[in-house]
Amino acid sequence: MTTSTPAVRVARLSKSYGDFDAVSDISFDILPGETFALLGPNGAGKSSTIEILEGYRDRSEGDITVLGVDPQHGGLDWKARIGIVLQSSGESGNATVVEQLRHFAGLYPNPRPVDEVIAAVGLESKAKTRIHKLSGGQQRRVDVALGIIGRPELLFLDEPTTGFDPEARHQFWDLIRSLKAEGTTILLTTHNLDEAAELSDRAGIIVGGQLIDIGAIGELGGPAARTPMVRWRDPSGARHETRTDSPARLVAELAADAGGEPAELQVIRPSLEDIYLGLVRRHAAATSNPENAEVLA
């Protein structure tokens, strides 16, 4: 096997529940060592996609390999190579953090040291606490710890930082970076676009079960979506907003015209969140009024 063989290969994946098409004709690859984010609104088909890749659900159509194996037939050896952080866990948790991790470590052939993982998710002081007594964010950290304890080659993270405080989120980002540095391939879904921008190399955006854009984090939405925006208020009090590739020149002109500082001046480079929202809105407008699709696209 060469390193260019994708860790995850999804070709023309579709999934329907009765009459409802949750996922329609999605294709993407994830390369070994890459961190790939799946973004999209609630109910867009992200979790269906990720659960099909994890082997929990069967697909309706398409071809998939995950670490070279069809997840519908993934055996125990295959499961030993992946790590899963599910979207939600409501485990009653009568075990303590260290007991739970020690037990799960025992299920894998080559686990990470338990103490090290507890430290990595910042739960040293809670190691001997029963899981049901932890806060929601702390329980989520246990989920993350259980996902990485088996030293996975491929890690699925389904909205991993839900309930994290900002500090815990930054600790989590550091942890993911160290997993990346080790060569772990990661598939991430998140509603936190800063998180996607911080962690992932590439992202795909799913809306209504369709992949509407895919690319490097710095290239999503195309160059037009990244055009900087200048905002200001003119002396009459009216607000202005102009997109331009040469914001410095516009600002200089404004300053010259105003004979000083333009009021409330801002130069904004669209964040991933701005670009994402733009793409989702355009898709929604295009699908609700198909005649406009070409114009808007």
Next chain:
Amino acid sequence: MSSTLSPQPVRARTARHGILSLGLSRIGFEIKLYFRSTDTVFFTFLFPFIMLGIFTAAFSAQGNIGTNPDGSGGISVGAYYLPGMLAAGMLLSGLQNLAIDIAGEKGDGTLKRLGGTPLSPLSYFIGKIGQVLVTGILQAVLLLIVARFVFNIALPTDPEKWLTFAWVFLLGVITCAFLGIALSALPRSGRSASAVVIPIVLVLQFISGVYLQFNALPEWMQNIAGLFPLKWMAQGMRAVFLPETFAAQEQNGAWELGLVALALLIWLVVGLVGSRLSFRWIRKDA
């Protein structure tokens, strides 16, 4: 807090652990969690003790059961109810315990999480059956100790009786464990599990000679009870702990240990097939 992890060792991936060794490691974990669950300890583990205490306290004043016409002989109420309580313990430790436990684990995501790890369902089953065996044996032994030393009930001395006890107990408790795994598929959610399982268990106990004297029940009720395993477990236990003279009170005037074995074996097969067909890590969509 350190967010760095030690890098992947150069050595190749070692082989996965065997199904049996993982199953054995599950047993210890399962037993620990069993005794940490207050609900389980009270309604499964201690329940037969409480019922034995209540029956003894409530009915002792009415004198012995099975006395001679002149009022002599017979056995105490506690002695009479002990076999039924042992049978109830087997049903609770196996069927009620696992049906509620596994339905709960399905509901709260425990099974889904385990399904994503290299744990075979067989290892999971070994863990559950082992938990039932260990807690069931502990319950029975404690029940016998309490019966002997607190309620002053004479226990059999004939080794043959204890051999009967051993096979009725093991066969019954393992059958109940598999029936519990199969029944865990019935509740629609973890929360509704107790509401679905406990009435079944309760009705069986009333018609099978656990709470009510079996020979005092109408024939049709005895016949219905005969379709279910608890009646046979209770009958097997009566054969061990009641005097031979009580055999005449059985439905057919004998202990019928062969039929006890046959009925339990049939239910064991039902439980095995039901477990095999109904068990899923998650409720899969069509």
